[in-house]
Each structure stands twice: as C-alpha cells, then as structure tokens.
Amino acid sequence: MIKLGGYADLNLSAEYKFHKNFSIFALGNNLLNSNYQTYKGYKxxxxxxxxxxKITF
Incomplete structure (x- = not known):
C-alpha cells in the first residue's frame, strides 16, 4: 500500500424549487482546485x- 498525502476538498450544492415539478440547481466540486489522487495514478x-x-412528471 502506498500512503498518499493529505488534501482539502470543498464541494457545494444548492437547489431552488419553484413548483413541485420544477427546480433549478447548481453543483460545485473541488472548489479549492486541489490537486490530489484518491487512487494512485487517478488524479x-x-x-x-x-x-x-429539473423537471419531474
């Protein structure tokens, strides 16, 4: 096993429902733009x- 160094990761999500069948959403992943690997060789x-x-029926 290879030990990987530490890192900080910031993910956010938000959703606003206008109606029971209609909403908008935003997602942010790795907002700190960290450079890391969860598995060796996979950045x-x-x-x-x-x-x-989102529209639901």
Missing amino acids: VLGAQVVGGV
Whole structure:
C-alpha cells in the first residue's frame, strides 16, 4: 500500500424549487482546485461548476 498525502476538498450544492415539478440547481466540486489522487495514478479533475433545470412528471 502506498500512503498518499493529505488534501482539502470543498464541494457545494444548492437547489431552488419553484413548483413541485420544477427546480433549478447548481453543483460545485473541488472548489479549492486541489490537486490530489484518491487512487494512485487517478488524479481528480480541477474545479467544476455545473448547473441545470429539473423537471419531474
């Protein structure tokens, strides 16, 4: 087993429901843009921000 160094990771999510069937959302992953590996040889992606609309039926 190889011991990997420590790191800080910040993830946030938010959702606002306009109606029981309609909402908008935003997600942020690795917002500190940390460079680390959870498994040797597999680096995580840099900072990511995603948003969208949810419609349910």
